[in-house]
Amino acid sequence: MKTTDVVIVGGGVMGWCTAYNLMADGFRGSVLLIERDPLRRNTSTSLAVGGFRQQFATEINIRVVRYAVSVYRDFAELMETPNGRPDISMRQNGYLFLASEKTWPAFQRRHELQTRLGIKVSLMTPEQACELVPEMDPTGVVGAAFCPDDGYLDPYSVLQGFEAKARHLGVKCEYAEVIDVEKDGQGVTAVKTKTETIATRTVVNATGAWAGEFARQIGVEVPVRPWRRQVYVCRTPLSGREFPMVVDTTGVHFRSETGNRIVAAGATASDSVTFDVAWDKPAFEDVIWPALANRIPCFDTLLLEKGWGGLYDENPIDHNAIIGRHPDLPGFYLINGFSGHGLMQAPAAGKGLAELIMRNEFRTLDLSDLSPTRFAAGKLIVEEAII
């Protein structure tokens, strides 16, 4: 039987980032990543909007993204291989959150914490916000928060960057579906695909929106479910204009894309628990477009070009990442439940999990608040800055 020290199940950003960090941090064992779909058709990483923001309401999420931003800034150098340096099209145009009368007190509370942790966030009047986005109609906006270090990047290039570097450092990859994990009294002993059994004492669940289903399949519980979301790409009448990521009071948000385009998203009626990634085109006219045109009046002439549906890896209990050892199955590690924030948290999550596997402790960033044991201990993370 083939033997491998670590098997990572799932080839999205979490799987490849963990694999990269193991090797970059000097892991001497063998690492095998198993991904079932070579084309990554439904892989959430490839379907993400790519926004990153440090404007969270909890210390752990602020620290996690702050670390991630530092990695993304140096990504080209860190992920360089003999084939070259990846370009992740990172833009630090900022995130501009718009507040209604109801949400403004929470903005002020968050600002205090964010500033204390060294994040450059400014609270603004509606007039100041309009200086950043002059096309904006501020009706109903009572204030705003802006962090110039936030922004967006190209998710698929991030995935390719981690993958290429991890492979260069010696990680092996197989395309197959993991259908079971075998155990003995001490924990994990092997993973099974349809065609082979691979002996290992360490398995990483990096299966994204499928993490709950995969865990159930092997006989343990992980609180993650697929939550469908929608994305719309439009041409705008504005040329040569780069926006910050603008988060409207309605929750509808958009960022710039090349060629006078924007990428827009927001809650629609088709958001639901399902593995079906069908695109809800009518929701653009019903929900997204009215909100966009209301806020940016010249967006009433937007041209909807394309869009897609994708799955959030949603943790329905407290909507935050779950990183660490599974409490009921030794050797089974989790890097799950990012609930729509995985791209912006991956560098910290992968680094932390690699440290836990190799050294049995977090060294770079203490991620113990995100442990899977928090559910039984009643130590949930209450993060109110969710879009």
Ligand SMILES: Cc1cc2nc3c(=O)[nH]c(=O)nc-3n(C[C@H](O)[C@H](O)[C@H](O)COP(=O)(O)OP(=O)(O)OC[C@H]3O[C@@H](n4cnc5c(N)ncnc54)[C@H](O)[C@@H]3O)c2cc1C
């Ligand atoms: C529409 C949308 C917009 C988003 N926008 C943002 C954003 O702006 N910013 C941000 O930070 N995050 C965003 N996210 C969230 C982010 O994309 C995810 O949190 C992140 O990509 C999760 O990465 P992952 O590696 O855990 O999962 P995935 O990328 O889904 O990878 C999991 C992989 O596991 C594989 N797999 C599953 N089961 C098995 C099995 N049994 N055997 C083998 N392989 C298996 C799957 O094929 C898949 O390739 C968005 C997500 C969506 C859907």
